Amino acid sequence: MLEAHQLSFRFASGSPLLTNISLRLAPGEWLGLSGDSGAGKSTLGKLLAGQLAPHQGSVTIDGSLLPARGVRPVQWLPQSPELAVNPRWRVGKILKEAWTPPDTLIEGFGIEPQWLKRFPNALSGGELQRVCVLRALAPGVRYVVADEISTMLDPITQLSLWQALKAHAERHQLGVIVISHDTALLNRLCNQRWHLAGGSLRVSSTELEAP
Amino acid sequence: MLHIDRLILQLPHYPHWWRQEWTTCIDALSLHIAPGEVHAVVGASGAGKSLLAAAIMGLLPSAARLEGALHFQATPLTPARQRQLRGRQLALIPQSLSALDPLARSRQQVRWAAQRAGLGRPAAQQRADELLAHYQLSHAATHYPHELSGGMARRVLIAMAQVSNAQLVIADEPSVGLDPTQRDRVLAKLKAIAREGKAVMLITHDLRHALPVADRVTVMYQGRGIETATAQAFRGQGEQLTSPYARSLWQALPDNAFSTQPSVLCQEPAFA
Numbered sequence: 001m002l003e004a005h006q007l008s009f010r011f012a013s014g015s016p017l018l019t020n021i022s023l024r025l026a027p028g029e030w031l032g033l034s035g036d037s038g039a040g041k042s043t044l045g046k047l048l049a050g051q052l053a054p055h056q057g058s059v060t061i062d063g064s065l066l067p068a069r070g071v072r073p074v075q076w077l078p079q080s081p082e083l084a085v086n087p088r089w090r091v092g093k094i095l096k097e098a099w100t101p102p103d104t105l106i107e108g109f110g111i112e113p114q115w116l117k118r119f120p121n122a123l124s125g126g127e128l129q130r131v132c133v134l135r136a137l138a139p140g141v142r143y144v145v146a147d148e149i150s151t152m153l154d155p156i157t158q159l160s161l162w163q164a165l166k167a168h169a170e171r172h173q174l175g176v177i178v179i180s181h182d183t184a185l186l187n188r189l190c191n192q193r194w195h196l197a198g199g200s201l202r203v204s205s206t207e208l209e210a211p
Numbered sequence: 212m213l214h215i216d217r218l219i220l221q222l223p224h225y226p227h228w229w230r231q232e233w234t235t236c237i238d239a240l241s242l243h244i245a246p247g248e249v250h251a252v253v254g255a256s257g258a259g260k261s262l263l264a265a266a267i268m269g270l271l272p273s274a275a276r277l278e279g280a281l282h283f284q285a286t287p288l289t290p291a292r293q294r295q296l297r298g299r300q301l302a303l304i305p306q307s308l309s310a311l312d313p314l315a316r317s318r319q320q321v322r323w324a325a326q327r328a329g330l331g332r333p334a335a336q337q338r339a340d341e342l343l344a345h346y347q348l349s350h351a352a353t354h355y356p357h358e359l360s361g362g363m364a365r366r367v368l369i370a371m372a373q374v375s376n377a378q379l380v381i382a383d384e385p386s387v388g389l390d391p392t393q394r395d396r397v398l399a400k401l402k403a404i405a406r407e408g409k410a411v412m413l414i415t416h417d418l419r420h421a422l423p424v425a426d427r428v429t430v431m432y433q434g435r436g437i438e439t440a441t442a443q444a445f446r447g448q449g450e451q452l453t454s455p456y457a458r459s460l461w462q463a464l465p466d467n468a469f470s471t472q473p474s475v476l477c478q479e480p481a482f483a
Binding site (some may be wrong): 009036126151152153155156157179182184185187188189 | 470
């Protein structure tokens with residue numbers, strides 16, 4: 001169980017961004033997080049992944065704090081894969097940065113063997129995004145924060161990415177937090193839906209969000 | 212207004228030091244855009260959408276090989292004519308925000324665009340200020356590009372395209388990186404430009420949000436125009452779409468089936 005206890009975060013200027021946010025995510029569950037730009041969705045995602053430290057509150061997994069070192073059990077997946085890889089490394093080296101994924105999984109994510117010899121700039125955004133997602137699924141990883149990972153993909157590529165992640169998450173009881181503007185996507189994927197506004201969470205239902 | 216017939220675009224690449232090979236980036240693409248129309252061009256990344264925009268604007272790298280016919284207002288678009296019409300009759304809203312001059316304030320960028328279109332300096336300044344106010348950028352008029360957010364920079368680029376009073380506006384992924392409110396505003400603006408009798412080419416991967424504003428949609432896949440359909444054809448199960456690829460693109464949307472035949476993902480689509 002991934003739990004956030006009364007998280008608060010403020011900017012360096014002192015103005016608060018998030019106040020007293022609590023949420024729980026069980027293994028295998030999918031949590032959808034929506035909100036306007038600047039509402040703090042990505043910040044909340046980074047707090048949950050331990051990439052940022054909250055000013056108040058804590059994030060725990062099964063009651064214990066996130067470990068300070070080693071493979072992070074909550075992985076944060078950013079929107080732009082181009083910025084998340086070393087441009088001087090070949091894709092094969094990037095993919096095996098944290099662990100060596102089995103060939104079946106490489107195939108399952110639709111990653112073609114010939115990509116591994118190329119440099120990241122020779123791959124399209126969707127292709128590189130699949131590499132980055134698979135890279136983050138090392139054995140010690142229990143939860144994933146997917147921050148707008150499919151925004152710049154066409155519908156078919158988007159679908160194949162989510163199908164691959166869904167299959168892996170089901171097999172390994174991975175909890176997934178999906179951050180997106182796309183309410184239709186969140187309704188498809190998630191069994192918990194939250195909307196972030198004014199620094200706090202509220203339950204979001206389809207009827208409320210319908211345009 | 213714009214007629215493209217069997218356009219073929221090839222770019223050279225060098226697998227070895229002196230071995231040159233040609234990659235076909237656009238393959239026999241035909242496309243017609245009428246005045247008053249928003250024509251969406253959708254496809255996966257790498258389908259050749261942005262290269263198509265560059266071919267129309269005459270912004271291809273010099274090594275590119277271009278075949279086929281490209282007509283604008285019933286006259287062939289030659290490189291000389293493209294140079295002459297660029298920024299006046301043809302406007303591009305580029306995908307990359309680095310297209311803004313990093314050393315110029317927003318107000319200057321828009322004024323320059325107006326001056327290129329033939330306005331005198333005072334008139335251009337006035338028009339620039341009007342448009343900046345219209346796009347709620349008045350407070351950012353004296354900002355440099357690095358001081359603008361992604362959404363603000365994109366609005367500056369759109370204001371520049373609009374001020375030029377061009378007859379053909381090509382918007383390359385204009386809604387990327389914008390939140391839903393901003394995105395809807397930008398797309399509505401493109402629709403309004405088309406209503407003034409201009410032609411708008413909307414290049415995007417975001418089929419769902421292009422549909423409400425588009426009149427017709429051309430689906431591209433690996434450089435080829437798979438299908439051109441009216442926006443109304445994208446509904447239900449996609450029965451009115453003739454090509455399997457366009458149908459899968461429609462079905463793959465989260466509001467629709469959110470599924471597709473696995474064969475479409477790995478196979479090349481059959482031609483319509």
